[in-house]
Amino acid sequence: MSRYEGHTDLTALRVAREAALARTLDLVFERHPYYRDLFQRERLRRDHFQSIDDLERIPVTTKAQYMAESQRFVLESDGLEPEMRTVWDVMYTTGSTSGVPTPFVSTSYDFFNILKLQRNMLLLRGVQPTDLIANLFPLTTVPHGAWIRVLHAAASLQIPVVSAMPGNPSPHFDLGRSLDEVIALLRAQSPTILWGVPSYVQRVLARATELGTRLPSVRKVFVTGEALSETAREHMMAALASAGAHHAQVSISYGATEMQGGMIECHPGAGLHNPLPAQFQVDIVHPETGRALAEGEPGNVLLTHLERRGTVLLRYALGDISVLTREPCPCCGAVTDRLTRTPRRADALVKVKGMLVNPDAVIAELERHLGGCPFQITVEHVADVPLSGDRLRVRVERADDATLSGDLVRLVKHACGVTPDVERVAVGALQSDARWKTQRFTDLRGKTSA
Ligand SMILES: [Zn+2]
Structure with a gap:
């Protein structure tokens, strides 16, 4: 196989999704500790879920809820077929505030689906x-x-x-x-x-x-x-x-981590494709009501596992805002969920020195000015300075440009209203090979060490 073979139309995709979800919901009602309790509290019965549209009856699951009791999101697997009850591997999603990694459990059945997902990602690319x-x-x-x-x-x-x-x-x-x-x-x-x-x-x-x-x-x-x-x-x-x-x-x-893969572009700018839509459903919902939004409207990105047997998440908020379409992709023709806007953090705004700061706007300005040159922005609490105890600190890996600091101070002040402390650091100083990604913006207030 060297070409992506997806669904030809939305009706065919829907049929595949309904079948996968029906099997998963049977198991969730019987064997999922977290949702079993939730459904009981919400007085939801299995027969309330006749089609995929009924998923909307389920309240949104937040990352905080999953992190607080992640083991209760794993199906009780006693008596299931061997590939559905055998744990193949456990990956972890790092906690956003506590720093404690949250386990994401895949059975053999899930792992084989991950192979399908990864193969589709390669073929689409x-x-x-x-x-x-x-x-x-x-x-x-x-x-x-x-x-x-x-x-x-x-x-x-x-x-x-x-x-x-x-x-x-x-x-x-x-x-x-x-x-x-x-x-x-x-x-x-x-x-x-x-x-x-x-x-x-x-x-x-x-x-x-x-x-x-x-x-x-x-x-x-x-x-x-x-x-x-x-x-x-x-x-x-x-x-x-x-x-x-x-x-x-x-x-x-x-x-x-909750996908063990990603939504990818078939071609630069063609939008982020869900590579295996019979396995995952991606929805965009209103941030407060959790109701589905029309295609093209920006809202919270939700992920639903239609076909998992280890950790199972339904209407799970990934924590980002984006825009969705299910129109066939104009580049590759794929019929799937496609995000047409770069997802941005739903909880993006932070308060610094009394100003509401949008980190994405500051990052975008610095990128325009600095090109590929690495930088990091942190918000820190300065304990010795009463009242105005926060500082916005920008560190840039460039030692050779003496005029840079002044330019960056003006640029950041213009982008967010807060005057930063700008420091030039040695090339390579911000990146540690052992850490897998560079956090461009970190709010360090409330943490014991920087
Ligand atoms: Zn495409």
Whole structure:
């Protein structure tokens, strides 16, 4: 198989979804501790769910609810078929506030579906049997499904993958490779696809150019884990061209541990496709009422597992706002859920020195000004200064430009109304190889250490 074979029309998709959901709901009513209790409280019976539209009767599940009692979201599997009761693997989604990782359990049945999902992601992105993937994700202490799923994706399509192993996951081992070793590997292996987090890919491309290493075989770059604006995509394409990959495409993914995959672009700008719509349903709902919104209206992104046997989430809020269409994709013809606007955090606004700040707006301004140059924004509490005890701190990896700080202070003040402290730091200082993504904006108030 080397082409994506999705659903031909919405009716066929709906039939597949109804069948999967009916099987899952039978199990959820009987075996899902969290929803069983919720349905009892809400006086919901199995016969209230005759079609997929009835899902709307279920209150939205928040990330906080899932994190608070994640084990109660796993089906009780005694007596089910072996592939439905055997735990294949457990990945973790990092807690947003507590920092405690939340387990996401997949049975063998779920894992086989993950292979289908990953295969569809590759096919939608135009991967060919002749491709060779370079896995640029680091090994992490807490597995979340980026590093390992690249191996599984390659297996699902029987294509080769080479894992670069950047960074070192633990002081007890010497498994990791330095940036220059990673580049030497790319030079030796000539991969056609680079797959990683945007900040690390950008760093690899910059260093390759510095070293005079050419990567002309690269034809696609898959990025996930951090948002990539159109400006940042242009910078990455320019960096690819500098490294000799003149026609490489940058393909964005909106990934989540709760999917063990991501919604991806078939073509840059074509929207983020749900790659396996018979397995997941994606809805957009009103942030307060939880009611479905018409296609084209912005609202909260909900994920429903139609076909899982380990951790099962129904109408689960991923925490982002976007816009949905189910029109056939004008580029590839796929009939599926497609997000047509870059998802942004639903809880984006933060208060700093009494001003409401939209971090996305500040990030966008800095990206426009700094290009691919790494930066980090933090909000910190300054304990010694009474009343106006918060500060907005911008750190930029650029040591060579003395006029930069003044420019950035004006730029950030203009974007959000708050005057920042700008610091220039050494190249590489903001990025630790062992961490899998760079947090561009972090609110450190209320945390014990920075
Ligand atoms: Zn498409």
